[in-house]
Amino acid sequence: MFRIRKRRRKRASSVTKHYLEHQEAARALIHARLVHWNQFYNFQYKRVAIRNQRRCWGSCTSLRNLNFSYRILFLPPHLQDYIIVHELCHLEELNHGENFWNLVAQEIPTYKAHIQELRAIEQKGISVYIREIQQHSGA
């Protein structure tokens, strides 16, 4: 029991450190891409938060706040853009109905392939994926 808890705590602190190290770069990237894609959609949003969230890449609240995982930073650009467009479109459609996907497809017609790619990364484990990326880039 004790050993497991101890190991967990150690792991949690290294995860937090990784987040703090990359949070600002993630914020800059996400803001730039939001501004870029919103030239087309022109939706109104309020606060943008960069979080250390594991369960999802991004979310949109009914109060028009956008949340993104800092882990987006480590994805290839086309997947970053898909996630950003996905959350932008939730400002108009807070569901995954047909209208929502039509909005996404206006700017990212190949979104279905991107969803598959994201699933593959999630299955491998996002932390494993990030570690591999960082090893390849020497970061």
Ligand SMILES: [Zn+2]
């Ligand atoms: Zn969604």
